[in-house]
Amino acid sequence: MPWKETTIMEEKIEFICEWNSGKYTITELCKGFGISRTTAYRMIQRYEKLGIEGLRMKAKAPINHPNRTNIEIEKRILCLKEKHKHWGAKKIKVLLFNDFPEIQIPSVVTIHNILSRNGMVCPQKRLRRVKPLYPIFDPKDCNEVWSADYKGKFLMGNKKYCHPLTIADSKSRFLFTAKAHYKENYKSVKEEFTRVFRKFGLPKQVHTDNGIPFGSVSAIQRFTTLSYWFIDLGILPVFSDPAHPEQNGRHERMHRDLKAACAAPSAYDLRAQQRRLNSFVREYNNLRPHEALEMRTPAREHQFSDIPFPEKIKPYVYPAHMKTMNVSKSGAMRWKAYYWVYMSSGLIGKQVAAEEIGNGVWKVFYRNVFLGYFNEKDIRDKQNITRLSTNLV
Structure with a gap:
Protein backbone atom coordinates (compact mmCIF):
# COMPACT_ATOMS: atom_id res chain seq x y z
CA MET A 1 0.00 0.00 0.00
CA PRO A 2 1.24 3.58 -0.66
CA TRP A 3 2.35 5.92 2.12
CA LYS A 4 -0.42 7.81 3.85
CA GLU A 5 0.46 11.49 4.02
CA THR A 6 -0.67 12.00 7.59
CA THR A 7 1.00 8.80 8.93
CA ILE A 8 4.32 8.61 7.06
CA MET A 9 6.41 8.16 10.20
CA GLU A 10 4.09 5.45 11.51
CA GLU A 11 4.31 3.58 8.19
CA LYS A 12 8.10 3.76 8.27
CA ILE A 13 8.25 2.39 11.81
CA GLU A 14 5.86 -0.43 10.88
CA PHE A 15 8.04 -1.29 7.87
CA ILE A 16 11.17 -1.52 10.07
CA CYS A 17 9.33 -3.66 12.63
CA GLU A 18 8.22 -6.11 9.93
CA TRP A 19 11.75 -6.21 8.55
CA ASN A 20 13.22 -6.84 12.00
CA SER A 21 10.82 -9.76 12.53
CA GLY A 22 12.55 -11.71 9.73
CA LYS A 23 9.23 -13.17 8.50
CA TYR A 24 9.22 -11.31 5.17
CA THR A 25 11.64 -10.76 2.35
CA ILE A 26 12.48 -7.29 1.02
CA THR A 27 10.44 -8.04 -2.11
CA GLU A 28 7.37 -8.95 -0.06
CA LEU A 29 7.72 -5.85 2.14
CA CYS A 30 8.12 -3.53 -0.85
CA LYS A 31 5.03 -5.01 -2.47
CA GLY A 32 2.99 -4.78 0.74
CA PHE A 33 3.94 -1.14 1.49
CA GLY A 34 3.94 0.00 -2.15
CA ILE A 35 7.49 1.31 -2.23
CA SER A 36 10.57 0.63 -4.34
CA ARG A 37 13.49 -1.58 -3.29
CA THR A 38 15.78 1.50 -3.41
CA THR A 39 13.54 3.31 -0.88
CA ALA A 40 13.42 0.23 1.33
CA TYR A 41 17.20 -0.24 1.43
CA ARG A 42 17.70 3.49 2.09
CA MET A 43 15.36 3.34 5.11
CA ILE A 44 17.09 0.24 6.47
CA GLN A 45 20.50 1.89 6.05
CA ARG A 46 19.38 5.06 7.88
CA TYR A 47 17.78 3.00 10.66
CA GLU A 48 20.92 0.95 11.21
CA LYS A 49 23.05 4.10 11.31
CA LEU A 50 20.87 6.56 13.24
CA GLY A 51 18.07 4.55 14.73
CA ILE A 52 14.47 5.82 14.73
CA GLU A 53 15.67 9.41 14.18
CA GLY A 54 17.07 8.34 10.82
CA LEU A 55 13.53 7.71 9.57
CA ARG A 56 12.43 11.34 9.94
CA MET A 57 11.91 13.47 6.83
CA LYS A 58 14.93 15.63 5.99
CA ALA A 59 14.72 19.12 4.55
CA LYS A 60 15.40 19.09 0.83
CA ALA A 61 16.40 22.75 0.58
CA PRO A 62 20.06 23.23 -0.34
CA ILE A 63 22.42 24.26 2.45
CA ASN A 64 23.96 26.96 0.28
CA HIS A 65 22.17 28.94 -2.42
CA PRO A 66 23.98 31.07 -5.02
CA ASN A 67 21.54 33.97 -4.50
CA ARG A 68 21.55 33.91 -0.72
CA THR A 69 22.48 37.18 1.01
CA ASN A 70 25.99 37.26 2.39
CA ILE A 71 26.01 36.29 6.07
CA GLU A 72 28.00 39.43 6.99
CA ILE A 73 25.37 41.62 5.32
CA GLU A 74 22.60 39.79 7.21
CA LYS A 75 24.43 40.40 10.49
CA ARG A 76 24.81 44.09 9.63
CA ILE A 77 21.10 44.36 8.77
CA LEU A 78 20.14 42.87 12.14
CA CYS A 79 22.65 45.11 13.92
CA LEU A 80 21.22 48.25 12.30
CA LYS A 81 17.68 47.19 13.12
CA GLU A 82 18.67 46.57 16.73
CA LYS A 83 20.17 50.07 16.89
CA HIS A 84 17.29 51.78 15.06
CA LYS A 85 14.26 49.80 16.20
CA HIS A 86 11.71 52.07 14.51
CA TRP A 87 13.33 52.08 11.06
CA GLY A 88 12.10 49.95 8.19
CA ALA A 89 13.84 48.11 5.36
CA LYS A 90 14.07 51.18 3.09
CA LYS A 91 16.07 53.25 5.56
CA ILE A 92 18.29 50.33 6.60
CA LYS A 93 19.15 49.69 2.95
CA VAL A 94 20.51 53.23 2.58
CA LEU A 95 22.88 52.72 5.53
CA LEU A 96 24.25 49.49 4.03
CA PHE A 97 25.90 51.53 1.27
CA ASN A 98 28.32 52.85 3.91
CA ASP A 99 29.71 49.34 4.55
CA PHE A 100 29.28 47.26 1.38
CA PRO A 101 29.60 47.73 -2.41
CA GLU A 102 26.38 48.47 -4.28
CA ILE A 103 26.39 45.13 -6.13
CA GLN A 104 26.12 43.24 -2.81
CA ILE A 105 23.27 45.30 -1.33
CA PRO A 106 20.03 43.24 -1.25
CA SER A 107 16.66 44.63 -2.28
CA VAL A 108 14.21 46.24 0.15
CA VAL A 109 12.01 43.14 -0.02
CA THR A 110 14.95 40.87 0.85
CA ILE A 111 15.93 43.08 3.78
CA HIS A 112 12.33 43.04 5.02
CA ASN A 113 12.24 39.23 4.73
CA ILE A 114 15.48 38.95 6.72
CA LEU A 115 14.04 41.14 9.47
CA SER A 116 10.75 39.25 9.44
CA ARG A 117 12.52 35.88 9.58
CA ASN A 118 14.33 37.06 12.72
CA GLY A 119 11.17 38.38 14.39
CA MET A 120 12.15 42.04 14.08
CA VAL A 121 9.12 43.32 12.14
CA CYS A 122 6.09 44.61 14.02
CA PRO A 123 2.87 44.80 11.94
CA GLN A 124 1.51 48.35 11.80
CA LYS A 125 -2.09 49.33 12.08
CA ARG A 126 -3.48 50.40 8.72
CA LEU A 127 -4.57 54.03 8.73
CA ARG A 128 -7.73 55.20 7.05
CA ARG A 129 -6.80 57.53 4.21
CA VAL A 130 -8.70 60.79 4.11
CA LYS A 131 -9.05 63.34 1.37
CA PRO A 132 -6.48 66.12 1.92
CA LEU A 133 -7.80 69.49 3.03
CA TYR A 134 -6.49 72.84 1.94
CA PRO A 135 -4.53 74.97 2.41
CA ILE A 136 -1.56 72.60 2.46
CA PHE A 137 1.73 74.38 3.04
CA ASP A 138 4.22 73.05 0.49
CA PRO A 139 7.24 75.38 0.25
CA LYS A 140 9.61 75.21 -2.70
CA ASP A 141 12.75 76.44 -0.93
CA CYS A 142 14.44 76.07 2.41
CA ASN A 143 13.51 78.72 5.00
CA GLU A 144 10.38 79.69 3.09
CA HIS A 302 19.04 72.09 4.40
CA GLN A 303 20.59 75.49 3.72
CA PHE A 304 21.09 78.25 6.26
CA SER A 305 18.90 81.33 5.93
CA ASP A 306 20.53 84.48 4.55
CA ILE A 307 18.30 86.68 6.78
CA PRO A 308 20.14 87.33 10.08
CA PHE A 309 18.39 87.71 13.42
CA PRO A 310 18.20 91.41 14.44
CA GLU A 311 19.25 91.86 18.05
CA LYS A 312 17.38 95.17 18.10
CA ILE A 313 14.03 95.60 16.34
CA LYS A 314 13.91 98.76 14.26
CA PRO A 315 10.82 101.01 14.54
CA TYR A 316 8.45 100.79 11.58
CA VAL A 317 7.62 103.95 9.60
CA TYR A 318 4.06 103.95 8.27
CA PRO A 319 3.20 105.75 4.99
CA ALA A 320 2.31 109.42 5.44
CA HIS A 321 -1.32 109.02 4.29
CA MET A 322 -2.10 106.60 7.15
CA LYS A 323 -3.43 107.66 10.55
CA THR A 324 -1.21 106.20 13.30
CA MET A 325 -2.49 105.35 16.81
CA ASN A 326 -1.15 103.72 19.96
CA VAL A 327 -2.84 100.69 21.50
CA SER A 328 -3.70 101.34 25.15
CA LYS A 329 -3.37 99.06 28.17
CA SER A 330 -6.91 97.81 27.53
CA GLY A 331 -5.91 96.53 24.08
CA ALA A 332 -7.97 99.20 22.26
CA MET A 333 -7.06 102.27 20.19
CA ARG A 334 -8.71 105.65 20.69
CA TRP A 335 -10.60 107.02 17.71
CA LYS A 336 -11.29 110.81 17.47
CA ALA A 337 -10.96 111.37 21.22
CA TYR A 338 -14.39 109.94 22.08
CA TYR A 339 -14.54 106.39 20.72
CA TRP A 340 -12.58 103.17 21.08
CA VAL A 341 -11.83 100.28 18.71
CA TYR A 342 -10.75 97.10 20.44
CA MET A 343 -7.71 95.46 18.85
CA SER A 344 -5.92 92.77 20.88
CA SER A 345 -4.10 92.39 24.17
CA GLY A 346 -1.08 91.27 22.15
CA LEU A 347 -0.80 94.79 20.69
CA ILE A 348 -0.67 96.64 24.02
CA GLY A 349 1.95 99.38 23.82
CA LYS A 350 2.39 99.04 20.06
CA GLN A 351 1.50 101.43 17.26
CA VAL A 352 -0.99 100.61 14.51
CA ALA A 353 -2.14 102.59 11.48
CA ALA A 354 -5.48 103.01 9.68
CA GLU A 355 -6.10 103.73 6.00
CA GLU A 356 -9.48 104.98 4.75
CA ILE A 357 -10.91 103.12 1.77
CA GLY A 358 -14.16 105.17 1.46
CA ASN A 359 -17.61 105.66 3.08
CA GLY A 360 -16.12 105.80 6.54
CA VAL A 361 -14.54 102.34 6.31
CA TRP A 362 -10.95 102.01 7.47
CA LYS A 363 -8.34 99.27 7.07
CA VAL A 364 -6.05 98.72 10.05
CA PHE A 365 -2.46 97.47 9.80
CA TYR A 366 0.26 96.49 12.19
CA ARG A 367 3.48 97.26 10.35
CA ASN A 368 2.87 95.79 6.86
CA VAL A 369 0.38 93.13 8.03
CA PHE A 370 -3.35 93.66 7.57
CA LEU A 371 -5.45 93.19 10.71
CA GLY A 372 -9.04 94.13 9.86
CA TYR A 373 -11.69 96.78 9.20
CA PHE A 374 -13.84 99.13 11.22
CA ASN A 375 -16.65 101.52 10.22
CA GLU A 376 -16.93 105.02 11.71
CA LYS A 377 -20.75 104.89 11.44
CA ASP A 378 -20.90 101.79 13.63
CA ILE A 379 -18.81 103.52 16.27
CA ARG A 380 -21.07 106.60 16.36
CA ASP A 381 -24.24 104.51 16.45
CA LYS A 382 -23.05 102.27 19.29
CA GLN A 383 -21.62 105.17 21.31
CA ASN A 384 -19.17 102.72 22.94
CA ILE A 385 -16.29 100.44 22.13
CA THR A 386 -16.42 98.35 18.96
CA ARG A 387 -14.30 95.45 17.79
CA LEU A 388 -12.13 95.20 14.71
CA SER A 389 -13.59 92.92 12.02
CA THR A 390 -11.87 90.84 9.36
CA ASN A 391 -14.90 91.18 7.08
CA LEU A 392 -15.70 94.28 5.06
CA VAL A 393 -19.21 95.40 6.00
Whole structure:
Protein backbone atom coordinates (compact mmCIF):
# COMPACT_ATOMS: atom_id res chain seq x y z
CA MET A 1 0.00 0.00 0.00
CA PRO A 2 1.24 3.58 -0.66
CA TRP A 3 2.35 5.92 2.12
CA LYS A 4 -0.42 7.81 3.85
CA GLU A 5 0.46 11.49 4.02
CA THR A 6 -0.67 12.00 7.59
CA THR A 7 1.00 8.80 8.93
CA ILE A 8 4.32 8.61 7.06
CA MET A 9 6.41 8.16 10.20
CA GLU A 10 4.09 5.45 11.51
CA GLU A 11 4.31 3.58 8.19
CA LYS A 12 8.10 3.76 8.27
CA ILE A 13 8.25 2.39 11.81
CA GLU A 14 5.86 -0.43 10.88
CA PHE A 15 8.04 -1.29 7.87
CA ILE A 16 11.17 -1.52 10.07
CA CYS A 17 9.33 -3.66 12.63
CA GLU A 18 8.22 -6.11 9.93
CA TRP A 19 11.75 -6.21 8.55
CA ASN A 20 13.22 -6.84 12.00
CA SER A 21 10.82 -9.76 12.53
CA GLY A 22 12.55 -11.71 9.73
CA LYS A 23 9.23 -13.17 8.50
CA TYR A 24 9.22 -11.31 5.17
CA THR A 25 11.64 -10.76 2.35
CA ILE A 26 12.48 -7.29 1.02
CA THR A 27 10.44 -8.04 -2.11
CA GLU A 28 7.37 -8.95 -0.06
CA LEU A 29 7.72 -5.85 2.14
CA CYS A 30 8.12 -3.53 -0.85
CA LYS A 31 5.03 -5.01 -2.47
CA GLY A 32 2.99 -4.78 0.74
CA PHE A 33 3.94 -1.14 1.49
CA GLY A 34 3.94 0.00 -2.15
CA ILE A 35 7.49 1.31 -2.23
CA SER A 36 10.57 0.63 -4.34
CA ARG A 37 13.49 -1.58 -3.29
CA THR A 38 15.78 1.50 -3.41
CA THR A 39 13.54 3.31 -0.88
CA ALA A 40 13.42 0.23 1.33
CA TYR A 41 17.20 -0.24 1.43
CA ARG A 42 17.70 3.49 2.09
CA MET A 43 15.36 3.34 5.11
CA ILE A 44 17.09 0.24 6.47
CA GLN A 45 20.50 1.89 6.05
CA ARG A 46 19.38 5.06 7.88
CA TYR A 47 17.78 3.00 10.66
CA GLU A 48 20.92 0.95 11.21
CA LYS A 49 23.05 4.10 11.31
CA LEU A 50 20.87 6.56 13.24
CA GLY A 51 18.07 4.55 14.73
CA ILE A 52 14.47 5.82 14.73
CA GLU A 53 15.67 9.41 14.18
CA GLY A 54 17.07 8.34 10.82
CA LEU A 55 13.53 7.71 9.57
CA ARG A 56 12.43 11.34 9.94
CA MET A 57 11.91 13.47 6.83
CA LYS A 58 14.93 15.63 5.99
CA ALA A 59 14.72 19.12 4.55
CA LYS A 60 15.40 19.09 0.83
CA ALA A 61 16.40 22.75 0.58
CA PRO A 62 20.06 23.23 -0.34
CA ILE A 63 22.42 24.26 2.45
CA ASN A 64 23.96 26.96 0.28
CA HIS A 65 22.17 28.94 -2.42
CA PRO A 66 23.98 31.07 -5.02
CA ASN A 67 21.54 33.97 -4.50
CA ARG A 68 21.55 33.91 -0.72
CA THR A 69 22.48 37.18 1.01
CA ASN A 70 25.99 37.26 2.39
CA ILE A 71 26.01 36.29 6.07
CA GLU A 72 28.00 39.43 6.99
CA ILE A 73 25.37 41.62 5.32
CA GLU A 74 22.60 39.79 7.21
CA LYS A 75 24.43 40.40 10.49
CA ARG A 76 24.81 44.09 9.63
CA ILE A 77 21.10 44.36 8.77
CA LEU A 78 20.14 42.87 12.14
CA CYS A 79 22.65 45.11 13.92
CA LEU A 80 21.22 48.25 12.30
CA LYS A 81 17.68 47.19 13.12
CA GLU A 82 18.67 46.57 16.73
CA LYS A 83 20.17 50.07 16.89
CA HIS A 84 17.29 51.78 15.06
CA LYS A 85 14.26 49.80 16.20
CA HIS A 86 11.71 52.07 14.51
CA TRP A 87 13.33 52.08 11.06
CA GLY A 88 12.10 49.95 8.19
CA ALA A 89 13.84 48.11 5.36
CA LYS A 90 14.07 51.18 3.09
CA LYS A 91 16.07 53.25 5.56
CA ILE A 92 18.29 50.33 6.60
CA LYS A 93 19.15 49.69 2.95
CA VAL A 94 20.51 53.23 2.58
CA LEU A 95 22.88 52.72 5.53
CA LEU A 96 24.25 49.49 4.03
CA PHE A 97 25.90 51.53 1.27
CA ASN A 98 28.32 52.85 3.91
CA ASP A 99 29.71 49.34 4.55
CA PHE A 100 29.28 47.26 1.38
CA PRO A 101 29.60 47.73 -2.41
CA GLU A 102 26.38 48.47 -4.28
CA ILE A 103 26.39 45.13 -6.13
CA GLN A 104 26.12 43.24 -2.81
CA ILE A 105 23.27 45.30 -1.33
CA PRO A 106 20.03 43.24 -1.25
CA SER A 107 16.66 44.63 -2.28
CA VAL A 108 14.21 46.24 0.15
CA VAL A 109 12.01 43.14 -0.02
CA THR A 110 14.95 40.87 0.85
CA ILE A 111 15.93 43.08 3.78
CA HIS A 112 12.33 43.04 5.02
CA ASN A 113 12.24 39.23 4.73
CA ILE A 114 15.48 38.95 6.72
CA LEU A 115 14.04 41.14 9.47
CA SER A 116 10.75 39.25 9.44
CA ARG A 117 12.52 35.88 9.58
CA ASN A 118 14.33 37.06 12.72
CA GLY A 119 11.17 38.38 14.39
CA MET A 120 12.15 42.04 14.08
CA VAL A 121 9.12 43.32 12.14
CA CYS A 122 6.09 44.61 14.02
CA PRO A 123 2.87 44.80 11.94
CA GLN A 124 1.51 48.35 11.80
CA LYS A 125 -2.09 49.33 12.08
CA ARG A 126 -3.48 50.40 8.72
CA LEU A 127 -4.57 54.03 8.73
CA ARG A 128 -7.73 55.20 7.05
CA ARG A 129 -6.80 57.53 4.21
CA VAL A 130 -8.70 60.79 4.11
CA LYS A 131 -9.05 63.34 1.37
CA PRO A 132 -6.48 66.12 1.92
CA LEU A 133 -7.80 69.49 3.03
CA TYR A 134 -6.49 72.84 1.94
CA PRO A 135 -4.53 74.97 2.41
CA ILE A 136 -1.56 72.60 2.46
CA PHE A 137 1.73 74.38 3.04
CA ASP A 138 4.22 73.05 0.49
CA PRO A 139 7.24 75.38 0.25
CA LYS A 140 9.61 75.21 -2.70
CA ASP A 141 12.75 76.44 -0.93
CA CYS A 142 14.44 76.07 2.41
CA ASN A 143 13.51 78.72 5.00
CA GLU A 144 10.38 79.69 3.09
CA VAL A 145 8.18 78.12 5.79
CA TRP A 146 9.16 76.78 9.18
CA SER A 147 6.74 74.73 11.26
CA ALA A 148 6.51 74.69 15.04
CA ASP A 149 4.39 72.92 17.60
CA TYR A 150 4.33 71.38 21.03
CA LYS A 151 4.41 67.60 20.94
CA GLY A 152 1.68 66.32 23.24
CA LYS A 153 2.74 66.23 26.86
CA PHE A 154 3.82 62.98 28.49
CA LEU A 155 4.63 61.95 32.05
CA MET A 156 8.26 61.52 33.09
CA GLY A 157 9.60 59.21 35.78
CA ASN A 158 9.42 61.96 38.42
CA LYS A 159 5.64 62.26 37.80
CA LYS A 160 5.98 65.65 36.10
CA TYR A 161 4.87 66.43 32.56
CA CYS A 162 7.27 67.19 29.73
CA HIS A 163 6.14 69.44 26.86
CA PRO A 164 8.61 69.17 23.93
CA LEU A 165 8.72 72.22 21.63
CA THR A 166 9.76 71.32 18.07
CA ILE A 167 10.80 73.68 15.25
CA ALA A 168 11.56 72.38 11.74
CA ASP A 169 12.06 73.59 8.17
CA SER A 170 9.09 72.48 6.08
CA LYS A 171 11.09 72.00 2.88
CA SER A 172 14.20 70.11 4.04
CA ARG A 173 12.51 68.59 7.15
CA PHE A 174 15.56 69.78 9.09
CA LEU A 175 14.71 69.71 12.80
CA PHE A 176 16.21 72.78 14.46
CA THR A 177 15.32 71.85 18.01
CA ALA A 178 13.30 69.63 20.29
CA LYS A 179 13.28 71.53 23.58
CA ALA A 180 11.80 70.05 26.74
CA HIS A 181 9.64 72.47 28.76
CA TYR A 182 7.60 72.08 31.92
CA LYS A 183 4.93 74.45 30.58
CA GLU A 184 3.71 75.79 27.25
CA ASN A 185 4.03 79.56 27.50
CA TYR A 186 5.16 82.61 25.55
CA LYS A 187 8.38 83.18 27.48
CA SER A 188 9.70 79.64 26.95
CA VAL A 189 8.81 79.61 23.26
CA LYS A 190 10.35 83.04 22.60
CA GLU A 191 13.61 82.05 24.31
CA GLU A 192 13.98 78.91 22.19
CA PHE A 193 13.00 80.67 18.95
CA THR A 194 15.56 83.38 19.73
CA ARG A 195 18.30 80.77 20.15
CA VAL A 196 17.33 79.04 16.90
CA PHE A 197 17.05 82.34 14.96
CA ARG A 198 20.51 83.41 16.10
CA LYS A 199 22.02 80.12 14.92
CA PHE A 200 20.09 79.42 11.70
CA GLY A 201 18.69 82.80 10.59
CA LEU A 202 15.08 83.81 9.94
CA PRO A 203 12.37 82.18 7.76
CA LYS A 204 9.75 84.03 5.74
CA GLN A 205 6.82 82.34 7.50
CA VAL A 206 6.20 80.28 10.64
CA HIS A 207 3.39 77.74 10.37
CA THR A 208 1.70 76.62 13.60
CA ASP A 209 -1.63 75.38 14.88
CA ASN A 210 -4.10 77.51 16.86
CA GLY A 211 -3.01 76.58 20.36
CA ILE A 212 -1.56 79.01 22.88
CA PRO A 213 0.99 80.57 22.69
CA PHE A 214 1.09 80.24 18.88
CA GLY A 215 -2.43 81.30 17.94
CA SER A 216 -5.90 82.06 19.27
CA VAL A 217 -9.10 81.48 17.33
CA SER A 218 -10.82 84.29 19.25
CA ALA A 219 -8.16 86.92 18.44
CA ILE A 220 -8.04 89.14 15.37
CA GLN A 221 -6.41 87.15 12.55
CA ARG A 222 -5.65 84.54 15.27
CA PHE A 223 -2.55 86.58 16.21
CA THR A 224 -1.08 86.34 19.72
CA THR A 225 1.78 88.17 21.46
CA LEU A 226 4.16 85.63 19.88
CA SER A 227 2.65 86.35 16.45
CA TYR A 228 3.30 90.08 16.79
CA TRP A 229 6.89 89.37 17.81
CA PHE A 230 7.27 87.34 14.61
CA ILE A 231 5.85 90.27 12.64
CA ASP A 232 8.34 92.61 14.33
CA LEU A 233 11.10 90.35 12.98
CA GLY A 234 9.63 90.41 9.47
CA ILE A 235 8.16 86.89 9.71
CA LEU A 236 4.53 86.24 8.74
CA PRO A 237 2.63 83.88 11.11
CA VAL A 238 0.40 81.39 9.25
CA PHE A 239 -1.97 78.87 10.79
CA SER A 240 -3.63 75.56 10.04
CA ASP A 241 -7.41 75.61 9.97
CA PRO A 242 -8.91 74.88 13.41
CA ALA A 243 -9.20 71.12 14.14
CA HIS A 244 -7.16 70.20 11.04
CA PRO A 245 -3.65 69.14 12.18
CA GLU A 246 -3.21 67.20 8.92
CA GLN A 247 -2.48 70.52 7.21
CA ASN A 248 0.85 70.35 9.03
CA GLY A 249 1.14 66.62 8.40
CA ARG A 250 4.91 66.45 7.88
CA HIS A 251 5.46 67.97 11.32
CA GLU A 252 2.94 65.62 12.93
CA ARG A 253 4.69 62.66 11.25
CA MET A 254 7.97 63.75 12.81
CA HIS A 255 6.22 63.90 16.18
CA ARG A 256 5.26 60.24 15.82
CA ASP A 257 8.93 59.29 15.43
CA LEU A 258 9.90 61.54 18.34
CA LYS A 259 7.31 59.93 20.62
CA ALA A 260 8.48 56.41 19.73
CA ALA A 261 12.13 57.31 20.34
CA CYS A 262 11.88 59.55 23.41
CA ALA A 263 8.57 59.02 25.20
CA ALA A 264 8.07 55.25 25.20
CA PRO A 265 9.36 54.99 27.85
CA SER A 266 10.22 58.49 29.02
CA ALA A 267 13.25 59.54 31.08
CA TYR A 268 13.23 60.27 34.80
CA ASP A 269 13.46 64.08 34.76
CA LEU A 270 13.63 67.04 32.38
CA ARG A 271 17.43 67.02 32.10
CA ALA A 272 17.57 63.33 31.16
CA GLN A 273 14.64 63.81 28.80
CA GLN A 274 16.47 66.66 27.06
CA ARG A 275 19.45 64.39 26.42
CA ARG A 276 17.13 61.93 24.69
CA LEU A 277 15.58 64.70 22.60
CA ASN A 278 19.03 66.00 21.59
CA SER A 279 20.05 62.51 20.53
CA PHE A 280 16.87 62.19 18.46
CA VAL A 281 17.52 65.54 16.73
CA ARG A 282 21.07 64.48 15.76
CA GLU A 283 19.91 61.13 14.42
CA TYR A 284 16.89 62.62 12.61
CA ASN A 285 18.96 65.29 10.87
CA ASN A 286 22.21 63.50 10.09
CA LEU A 287 21.61 59.76 9.95
CA ARG A 288 17.98 58.88 9.25
CA PRO A 289 17.16 58.76 5.49
CA HIS A 290 13.92 60.53 4.56
CA GLU A 291 11.63 59.13 1.85
CA ALA A 292 10.28 62.57 0.91
CA LEU A 293 13.90 63.64 0.24
CA GLU A 294 14.62 60.60 -1.98
CA MET A 295 16.29 58.85 0.97
CA ARG A 296 18.66 61.75 1.68
CA THR A 297 19.05 63.18 5.16
CA PRO A 298 17.60 66.59 6.19
CA ALA A 299 21.09 67.90 7.06
CA ARG A 300 22.22 67.22 3.50
CA GLU A 301 19.27 69.14 2.02
CA HIS A 302 19.04 72.09 4.40
CA GLN A 303 20.59 75.49 3.72
CA PHE A 304 21.09 78.25 6.26
CA SER A 305 18.90 81.33 5.93
CA ASP A 306 20.53 84.48 4.55
CA ILE A 307 18.30 86.68 6.78
CA PRO A 308 20.14 87.33 10.08
CA PHE A 309 18.39 87.71 13.42
CA PRO A 310 18.20 91.41 14.44
CA GLU A 311 19.25 91.86 18.05
CA LYS A 312 17.38 95.17 18.10
CA ILE A 313 14.03 95.60 16.34
CA LYS A 314 13.91 98.76 14.26
CA PRO A 315 10.82 101.01 14.54
CA TYR A 316 8.45 100.79 11.58
CA VAL A 317 7.62 103.95 9.60
CA TYR A 318 4.06 103.95 8.27
CA PRO A 319 3.20 105.75 4.99
CA ALA A 320 2.31 109.42 5.44
CA HIS A 321 -1.32 109.02 4.29
CA MET A 322 -2.10 106.60 7.15
CA LYS A 323 -3.43 107.66 10.55
CA THR A 324 -1.21 106.20 13.30
CA MET A 325 -2.49 105.35 16.81
CA ASN A 326 -1.15 103.72 19.96
CA VAL A 327 -2.84 100.69 21.50
CA SER A 328 -3.70 101.34 25.15
CA LYS A 329 -3.37 99.06 28.17
CA SER A 330 -6.91 97.81 27.53
CA GLY A 331 -5.91 96.53 24.08
CA ALA A 332 -7.97 99.20 22.26
CA MET A 333 -7.06 102.27 20.19
CA ARG A 334 -8.71 105.65 20.69
CA TRP A 335 -10.60 107.02 17.71
CA LYS A 336 -11.29 110.81 17.47
CA ALA A 337 -10.96 111.37 21.22
CA TYR A 338 -14.39 109.94 22.08
CA TYR A 339 -14.54 106.39 20.72
CA TRP A 340 -12.58 103.17 21.08
CA VAL A 341 -11.83 100.28 18.71
CA TYR A 342 -10.75 97.10 20.44
CA MET A 343 -7.71 95.46 18.85
CA SER A 344 -5.92 92.77 20.88
CA SER A 345 -4.10 92.39 24.17
CA GLY A 346 -1.08 91.27 22.15
CA LEU A 347 -0.80 94.79 20.69
CA ILE A 348 -0.67 96.64 24.02
CA GLY A 349 1.95 99.38 23.82
CA LYS A 350 2.39 99.04 20.06
CA GLN A 351 1.50 101.43 17.26
CA VAL A 352 -0.99 100.61 14.51
CA ALA A 353 -2.14 102.59 11.48
CA ALA A 354 -5.48 103.01 9.68
CA GLU A 355 -6.10 103.73 6.00
CA GLU A 356 -9.48 104.98 4.75
CA ILE A 357 -10.91 103.12 1.77
CA GLY A 358 -14.16 105.17 1.46
CA ASN A 359 -17.61 105.66 3.08
CA GLY A 360 -16.12 105.80 6.54
CA VAL A 361 -14.54 102.34 6.31
CA TRP A 362 -10.95 102.01 7.47
CA LYS A 363 -8.34 99.27 7.07
CA VAL A 364 -6.05 98.72 10.05
CA PHE A 365 -2.46 97.47 9.80
CA TYR A 366 0.26 96.49 12.19
CA ARG A 367 3.48 97.26 10.35
CA ASN A 368 2.87 95.79 6.86
CA VAL A 369 0.38 93.13 8.03
CA PHE A 370 -3.35 93.66 7.57
CA LEU A 371 -5.45 93.19 10.71
CA GLY A 372 -9.04 94.13 9.86
CA TYR A 373 -11.69 96.78 9.20
CA PHE A 374 -13.84 99.13 11.22
CA ASN A 375 -16.65 101.52 10.22
CA GLU A 376 -16.93 105.02 11.71
CA LYS A 377 -20.75 104.89 11.44
CA ASP A 378 -20.90 101.79 13.63
CA ILE A 379 -18.81 103.52 16.27
CA ARG A 380 -21.07 106.60 16.36
CA ASP A 381 -24.24 104.51 16.45
CA LYS A 382 -23.05 102.27 19.29
CA GLN A 383 -21.62 105.17 21.31
CA ASN A 384 -19.17 102.72 22.94
CA ILE A 385 -16.29 100.44 22.13
CA THR A 386 -16.42 98.35 18.96
CA ARG A 387 -14.30 95.45 17.79
CA LEU A 388 -12.13 95.20 14.71
CA SER A 389 -13.59 92.92 12.02
CA THR A 390 -11.87 90.84 9.36
CA ASN A 391 -14.90 91.18 7.08
CA LEU A 392 -15.70 94.28 5.06
CA VAL A 393 -19.21 95.40 6.00
